[in-house]
Amino acid sequence: MSPMNLKEALKGKIPEKDERYIYRAFEIIGDIAIIQVPKEIEQHKMLMAETLCALHKNIKVVLRKIDDVSGKYRIGKYETLIGDRTDTIYSENNIRLKADPTRAYFSSKLGTERERITAQVKDGETIVCMFAGIGPFPINVAKVRDVTIKAVEINPEATALFAESLKLNRLKGKIEIFTGDIKDIVPNFTEKFDRIMMPAPKDAPEFLDLALDKVKKGGIINYYSFVPAEDYDDLEETVKKQCADLGRKVEILAKRKCGNIGVCQFRGAIDIKVLD
Ligand SMILES: C[S@@+](CC[C@H](N)C(=O)[O-])C[C@H]1O[C@@H](n2cnc3c(N)ncnc32)[C@H](O)[C@@H]1O
Structure with missing residues (x-):
């Protein structure tokens, strides 16, 4: 700089x-x-x-x-x-991503959050990444973990860039890309998964039921939510209640702020362990 x-x-x-x-x-x-x-x-x-x-x-x-x-x-x-x-090639955490802000969403600001999630993942996990975009979360994880990831994204331009990035990185894990609406694609996955990543705060609450349906007992949901600053302290309780209303008992393992919209709204990252 x-x-x-x-x-x-x-x-x-x-x-x-x-x-x-x-x-x-x-x-x-x-x-x-x-x-x-x-x-x-x-x-x-x-x-x-x-x-x-x-x-x-x-x-x-x-x-x-x-x-x-x-x-x-x-x-x-x-x-x-x-x-x-x-278009350009963006590098973070030892991975390379083909990005084009005019064709698909990408934010360089979440690199640290992607590193944090990667550190939680263990070899052997089966994972769904909803709202995968050009693939920054799945590629970060699969770079260093021997995992199997199904990545779902509705924007075909994003998945085209994602597919190009797969060729730019030598990965330890496997990634399968699905282009389409989560609501059409995820219900067709017949197995349950160790982890569901939901890196899209805006729409995530609408998809929480699907995540809860597809996660194993004892599995983890990496959930994101934009909340007004004054509601941030209550976010754990809010998410617990949302899960209870959907019939699942959960424990919140971690909560952190990762980004904001102005001073009024925070992006909360919540790690949910599904108990029952
Ligand atoms: C805020 S972006 C996040 C992208 C990516 N996770 C990242 O961090 O760069 C949200 C993404 O979700 C995708 N999306 C929105 N609704 C979707 C749906 N119903 N099914 C699949 N993808 C969806 C959008 O096209 C967009 O790429």
Whole structure:
């Protein structure tokens, strides 16, 4: 990282009155930088992109995020400022992922959470990963554990990228990719699994019954939920009650904050052990 940030680098190059609109933070995925340019300083967008590339020599593509993630596939809207492609290779925890933010959801911010989940998994586990996206959770786990993972994702563009990433990594475990709706695919799995991963906070509660139905007694559900900040402390009890209402007794093994939407909402990661 350069010691100088974009705001400092633009000092004197844009009118002082416009400086307050510059976002300090931006996301880097591989050699792609994703920046936000408020409409008040739209006229400086190319200068901002060029300045960023000058600061970070490894950046080859600059995308401007013009709309937040939305829709079932959770994809944002982007304008290309620099570069002639939108795909890249992203590395974390010794794995490589083919990513393209314009085609499929991916967040580089959850690398530590993926490392935490991987550390829990034991060789020999059978796993379902719902909402698999381009495969960051399954590939992290299968890289270092001799497991069998069924990964389910509805966006065909995401599973195409996922399939490409399988070729980029030498894995210890096996991954089978299913393209389609979890509600159509998971009920057809005839066996019960040691672990169900559900890395999609927005829709997860709607799919908890299916996860509970497919997990073995004693098995684990890695569950995620967005909650208002004031409800975070009650999240364990809320999840326990949701499971009880669905007829299952559970123990919460761990809870942690991993991300937020503004200051008002937290992404809670909950590890659920299904007792009965
Ligand atoms: C927030 S993204 C998370 C992706 C991935 N787990 C990750 O961490 O990068 C949620 C994903 O769930 C997928 N999805 C949403 N509803 C689904 C459904 N009913 N069946 C299968 N996948 C679904 C979306 O297409 C999207 O890729």
